[in-house]
Amino acid sequence: GAGVSQSPSNKVTEKGKDVELRCDPISGHTALYWYRQSLGQGLEFLIYFQGNSAPDKSGLPSDRFSAERTGGSVSTLTIQRTQQEDSAVYLCASSFAAGGPSYEQYFGPGTRLTVT
Amino acid sequence: AQSVSQHNHHVILSEAASLELGCNYSYGGTVNLFWYVQYPGQHLQLLLKYFSGDPLVKGIKGFEAEFIKSKFSFNLRKPSVQWSDTAEYFCAVNAYTSGTYKYIFGTGTRLKVLA
Numbered sequence: 001g002a003g004v005s006q007s008p009s010n011k012v013t014e015k016g017k018d019v020e021l022r023c024d025p026i027s028g029h030t031a032l033y034w035y036r037q038s039l040g041q042g043l044e045f046l047i048y049f050q051g052n053s054a055p056d057k058s059g060l061p062s063d064r065f066s067a068e069r070t071g072g073s074v075s076t077l078t079i080q081r082t083q084q085e086d087s088a089v090y091l092c093a094s095s096f097a098a099g100g101p102s103y104e105q106y107f108g109p110g111t112r113l114t115v116t
Numbered sequence: 117a118q119s120v121s122q123h124n125h126h127v128i129l130s131e132a133a134s135l136e137l138g139c140n141y142s143y144g145g146t147v148n149l150f151w152y153v154q155y156p157g158q159h160l161q162l163l164l165k166y167f168s169g170d171p172l173v174k175g176i177k178g179f180e181a182e183f184i185k186s187k188f189s190f191n192l193r194k195p196s197v198q199w200s201d202t203a204e205y206f207c208a209v210n211a212y213t214s215g216t217y218k219y220i221f222g223t224g225t226r227l228k229v230l231a
Contacts, residue, residue, distance in 0.1 A: 003159075033219065042223030043206060055216040091160070103210070104150060105219065107160040 004108035025094030122222035139207030148210040
């Protein structure tokens with residue numbers, strides 16, 4: 001079946017530009033997560049959605065970062081006025097629900113963002 | 117604050133050697149525990165999980181992990197590694213805290229298995 005998809009797979013942008021990253025979760029999954037993966041930094045949690053609401057935005061690094069989810073499905077992560085330190089792989093994951101005994105996450109392939 | 121610690125950042129083993137990767141978490145309540153693996157060029161995927169019952173859980177490809185509640189640990193083991201186990205391994209904890217679910221990942225351990 002279809003897994004989590006992300007687009008674009010690669011994005012090169014100039015410092016100061018805005019970028020939008022998209023995530024299509026697995027159909028029926030109510031929880032959606034965004035992470036940032038930098039070399040040597042592991043997985044940095046950014047935000048998660050339960051349905052269209054975001055109970056936990058604690059990981060967003062600055063007010064340049066925002067995310068939304070519509071229709072309980074597609075999510076967009078927006079980075080405004082990109083900086084070089086924003087360069088990383090942005091991962092999206094979805095799960096059947098946000099918590100519980102067996103609600104593992106299913107990850108997408110990621111978007112590699114390079115800010116020049 | 118809740119955290120997950122993976123003590124080994126890089127591990128190099130020869131084929132057939134035994135593997136144990138450490139994972140400790142800090143959270144006093146009920147937790148669900150996971151190990152994820154990322155093979156080179158592939159997505160992160162679930163290796164195994166624990167939520168209740170037998171603290172020794174078995175996953176795919178011969179991996180197992182033991183939950184020791186008193187030590188807040190969930191170490192990953194494999195008796196005999198293969199070259200194809202070369203990957204990055206992440207421990208993760210899922211817990212309900214401060215009115216929301218938290219899903220916290222460790223920083224990962226890069227395993228290289230020499231043929």
